[in-house]
Amino acid sequence: MTKNVAIIGTGISGLTCGYLLNKTANITVYESNDYIGGHTATKKINDEGIERNIDTGFIVFNDWTYPRFIKLMKQLDVAYQPTEMSFSVTSEKANIEYNGNTINSLFAQRRNILRPRFWRIVRDILKFNKACKAFVAEKRDTSSMTLQDVINELKLSDDFARYYILPMCAAIWSASLAQTRQFPLTFFLQFFNNHGLLNITDRPQWYTIKGGSSTYIPPLTASFKDKIKLSCGVTNVKKVGQKWQVTDTSGTQALFDDVIFACHSDQALAMLDTPSEVQQAVLGAIRFAENDVVMHKDTNQLPKRKLAWASWNYRLKDDAGEEERPASVTYDMNILQRLDAANTYCVTLNNTDKIDTSAVLGSYQYSHPQFSDVMVNAQQRRSQICGVDNLHFCGAYWYNGFHEDGVHSALDVCERFGAHL
Template identity: 25%
Template sequence: MKTLGIVGGGITGLTCAYKLQHEFNVTVFEQDNHWGGHAQTHRIGDAEVEAGVAVAGELTYKEFFKLMREINFDKFISYELSGFRVHAQGETLLYFDTNAKRLRQLMPKFLKESPASIFKTIKLVPFIYRLYRDYRKGLLDDVMVMDAYEMYPRYSEQVATVLTVLSLITAVSLKNVSIGHIFNFIFDTENNHGWTDPISELLKTFKYTKIPEGGVGAYINRLREKTTASFNIGSGITKVERNEDGTITVVNKDGKFFRFDHVIVATQPFQAASFLEYIDEEEREIFTKLANFVTHSIVTNHTDSGVLDHIDPAYGLVDYRIDSHDDVSQVTIVKADHYYTSQLLPDSVDPKKIKKGGFSNAQFTPDNYSINPEKILTQHIHGTQQMMPETRQLFDKLIERSGEGNLYFACAALSNYPTSQEGGVRSALRVVKELKNNN
C-alpha cells in the first residue's frame, strides 16, 4: 500500500485522512498540541469555550453535515439567534430580534432610544432583494465588502446590517473578502443555479443553525476515532520537498526525515509558505503573495457581562459593533455561561505583540467597548487568508497545480466558500477525488 503524508491536523487534514485511510498508509502531522485547528474546545470550569465560532448552518454546511452523519456524530443542538444590534461609532444603527417574545420586551425601549431605526430596519427588505439580484447578475463577484458602502451610498446602515449578518452565518471577518464569495456560501450557487428567495433562505439558515454538544472538539475527537492513521501532534514541519523519483520528503522540527509517495498540504497557504520547497518561480510567486494577504483577529472568551449591560443576557444574543469600516469590526455572542468576542485587528497592529488581555488594552473603539482582563478565560490570535479577487486568482492557479509531483493542496480557502468547516471539508473532498482518480 502506498504512503500518504498529511501536513495539517485541522478539519481539512483530518477529513482527508478519514476518507483515504483504506487506500493509503496515512501519517498526519500537526504543529500545535491539539487537533482541529480553529475547531477546538477548551473546558474551563463549567464553561466550554471555543477558539472559533461554534455554529454550523445545516442548509449551508451540506458536505460538513454529510460527513458528520457518516461518522455517526449527531450531537448537535439548535442555536437560536435571539437578538441582533449593529453599532457604528458607538451609536446603534439597527436592531432586530428573531424571537417574538424578546422583541416585544425590548422594542419599546429600543424605539424610545432610537425611534428612526425602525424605519431603517424596514428598508432592509428591498435592499436585500436588490443585493441578491445584483449578485445573481455577477455584479458582486469582485466587489469587496467594504466597497459596498460606495456602491450603495443610500443604504449605508442596511449595508452594515446585511454584511454583519452574512459574516455571522459564514464565520468570516468583514474585511478583505468579496461579497460574491460570501453569497456563494449562503446560496450555494455551485449546486443551486436557480433563483431563490433571499429573505426566506436567510431566515431558514438562522432556524437551522446548530452548535455541537460538547463543543467543536467533540466532533474532531469523533473524526479521529474513526480514522486509522499515524498521528503526530506537536510535530511542526520545516520542509516539504519533491524528489526526482516522484516521492516527497517531509522534515519535522526535530530534524526527522519522512518519505512518502504522496503528500497533502492541508494548511493555510500563508502557513505553507514557511516550509514548502518551491519547484519553480510561479509557485514561489503564488505562495509569497498569499503570505502577504492575511487578516488577523483576536478572539476572547470571557465572563465580563459589562459589554452588554444594556439588556439582559440571553443565549445566542449577538452584538455587532462596526466602529471603523476600514479597520475594526467586533462581534459578541452570548453563550450559556460566557461571552465570545471576536475583534478584527487593524493592519497597523502587530499580532505577535498582542499578549493576554490585549483586547482591552488595545482600546480600538471610541466608546470604551472593552473586556476586563481579569475576566478572560481564553484568548487566541487567528490568521485567516484574505478572500479578494487577486487571491481568488492565485487560489485558482494553486488548484490547477495541485497534484504536480504528487503534492496536493487543500484548505478552506481553496474552495468556493469562506474559511469555515464547510470549506475545509469541500476542499478535502476535491483532493480525495484527485488522489483516487490518479491511483
C-alpha cells in the same frame, strides 16, 4: 503499490483526508500544536466546581450549506442540537442597539419605534435584500463590483452600511469594515443567497455539536490516531528524485510519494523548499490575519439591554480607527451551545483590552482568511497547483472559509486517490 502520504495539519481538512486515505495508503500526519483539531477548539473549564466544554473556534453549522460535514457527522454518529442564530449591533456613540431575531428584540431599544433614522435602516435592509435576490435571479454580471458599489448604486444610507451589512459581513469573515466594503459582490451574493441571509423568514436551521465541537475528533481519528505526530511541525518539503522529502521540527526526514498540505496557504508556501512561480502567485495571494479570542464571563461585552443579547453581538466604537479595526464580536455561548448555567459564557474577538481581567477564562489566537478580489482570482487558479507533481493543497480557504469548505476541499483531494465519503 500502497502510497506513502504525508498530511500536514489536523484541522478538519487534514482529519478528513486522514480518515479516508488511511484505508488505502500509509499515512503520516504532522501537527505543530500539542493538540488535534485546528479551529475546532473546545476548551474544558472548571467554573465554580462545574466542568463545561466551551467552543472558541468552530461553533455552528446549518442544514442548507453543510451537506458534506453533516454526512461526515452522521457517519461518525456524532450528536448535534439545533441552536439560535441571531445577530445584534451595538454602537454606544450613535446610541443604536438592536437584535434582529424577533420584532420584539429588533426594538429592544424602545425609542427606535419612533425613530425615523432606525426605520430607514429597516427600509434599506428590505430594499437591499430584494435587489440582491434580483441580481442572483437575473444572473447579472457583478464580476467587477464590490459590496460598496451596490450600496452606492442602490443609494442606501450610511447607517444601513455601518450598522447592518458591514458589521454582519465583518462578523462572518472576521474582517474589518474597510475590507468588507471591498468584498467582491459576486462572492458576497453567492454566500448570502445560499445561506438565506437575503430572506427575512426562510432561513436554514443552525446546529452545534452536543458537548462541544471537539466531540467529533475521537471518532474521526480512531482509525489513525497512532499515525498523528503532535508537536511536530514541518519545516521543509523538498523534491528528492521522484519522492518528496519532509523535514519536521525535530530535524527528522522522511520520504513520501504525495504530500497533502492541510494547513493555511501561507504556511504551505513557507514549507516548500523551491516553490514554483505559480505556487508563489496562487498561495501568496491568499492572506490570513490573526484574531485575538478571549473566553470570559464579562457580560459588559454584550448589548446593554438583555433583550438585545444575541448569538453573535457586534460592537462598534465609532471612532477614527473603526474602519480598519478587525471585527469586534462577542458570541453568547449560553445561547449557541444551549448551556444551562447561572453564569453567561462569552467568546469575544478583538476587544481584549476592554474585557474585565477577573472574568477571563482563557485567551487564544486564530487566523482567518482575508477575502478580496485578489483571493477570489487565486481560488480560480487552484487546478494549476493542486494535484500537480503529487502535491495537494486543501483548506477552507479554497471556498468560503468555513468548516464545510474544509471538508469540501479535503474531499477534492481524496477523490484524486479514489477515496470518497
